[in-house]
Amino acid sequence: MESLSAALQLDESAERSGHRPLLASSKAEAHFQLRWCSTGKAAPQKLIQQYRAALEVEKDFDGALNNLAWIFAANPNNDVRNGLEAVQLAERACQLTHDLTTTYIGTLAAAYAEAGPF
DSSP states (O other): OHHHHHHHHHHHHHHHTTOOOOOHHHHHHHHHHHHHHTTTTSOHHHHHHHHHHHHHHOTTOHHHHHHHHHHHHHOSOTTTOOHHHHHHHHHHHHHHTTTOOHHHHHHHHHHHHHHSOO
């Protein structure tokens, strides 16, 4: 986690000083992996922030779309859940993978259940 955080901080510093930043896919992956490393340790809002950061860099990062959708669909905290956004994110992840990733389909089912009539 420390290495990923340091890499992202260095990248931000390089970008501010006019140097070439990390490739977008590398930056998105760093945010994604940083969240993955913090599973069970970070508050939901921190996890959401990391996934959103990954998606800002790579809007069609299917893993980040799916995992963010799962948080919005299945988090035990009512204040975190957002069924409509979960559906949008999960549908996009399924689209990108041509409905072939069963985990994403499960997330979509949870998102539909959270959003309303299932």
